Amino acid sequence: MVLWFRPDADVVKDAPLVRRIQPFLMPTRNESVVYYDVDVDADAVDARLRSLRAQGVHATVLHAVLLGAVRSLAERPRLNRFVAGGRLWQRRGLWVSFTVKTEKTDRGAVLAMKRRLDPQQSDVELVRVLAGGVDEARSGKPTAIEKELGLLLALPTVLLGLLVGLVKAADRWGLLPRFFIDGDPLFASLFVTNLGAVGMDAPLHHLFEYGNVPLFCMIGQKRHAFFVDDDGAVRARLVYPLRFAFDERVEDGLYCLQSIELLKAHMEGRAPPSPSSSSSTAPAAP
Template identity: 35%
Template structure:
């Protein structure tokens, strides 16, 4: 698919990362329970979809690793996702510090007892759902999912813990594409290029059955990326329309 769709594109080329994020967003919009979170022992439904991911300023050992957060809309297509992701990466790699970086630098400059006091105060506000919206808007850990694209630097996907700060109910680790021996339909061993994605999930926001069906929908979009070229209302569901309809509404 990538070879075909990029054959006549010199700019705004589609990458595997673009397809994966677009498929995740499309599936999560259709499965709203996967966009819930728990704060202060209460369950909340998030009304917007935002993903955060890490961006290395430079491919250098000493370069800073920052994070960016970007929204996804229900009618996003692969082209709108490309523009948004590429813009976010450019912002993350810019010399200008992000608002989150400025805040972290300020807190880190405080004496340690004041840092502990500030963090405690913020946790109290968060517990009672009183955290200022302006702080939530720039904090990358207040998101629908945190994504680590480790395959972009040639690493395998690890299992990653959920953060104990913020409201991300999902963590996604994307590994590198590897040639792997698999058993074909005839029982023979053949090489195939496989991608490993590992997920961490807060099972309090939805049960495992709901999560598994949501992953089925995500895999359906990845297996049929042409669906992501159109808005959801224009795209016919993938390999099994009845199954896809049941997954998205069940």
């Protein structure tokens, strides 16, 4: 029998019956994945970033996404859940993971960083917390994760495979210690990768079966998008394209869509949409 305790979450006991059976009908994340694309008004985001930079922090679109995410997850906590061991869990705290490329060359390594964010903190304070992860990755010194991976990869492959299998089993049974979970980027509320920083579009991305990340966001390079305004005229606007992969066992698609629209509103610095209002991926007309 799966344990009812985890060091990083609490079991959700009031979930609808249909949601409680889904982990048994769809036991893996990638057979439960739903994709959703949204275009965010680049002019509005860039204005917010300039305001943050004027306050002494180096803010990028990656920070804008993560700030919007932490605000949205705080307001829509049912998205901060995950499936493990056939049960639905409510995560304790808001944890975000993101990738950092140490340098924009073929030799530059891609490192995954993880931070716990407090929604009570200001945007400037949160950017400083996130900037610490970027500085750590680009310092040239091995990160704690790199050191751990170096030790693991020194093991014989048979032993390493057995060890990884034991970790996955311990996760299913809620037996992983808190320090292990807190240090692993694949145990997080959200994982974000900014491919636009290296001039790439955002592809569809899988969810990881290892760990418990239920929501993955890819940021593409800034581009023009066409939309029809209220007068019926076709206009073009610069947007940041975001592409999400979401584990639908966590919540229904409408709740997820409205949460992503809320993230978009926070990024653009406008009033959040009503949960009952219709959603649109088109940027607002000027």
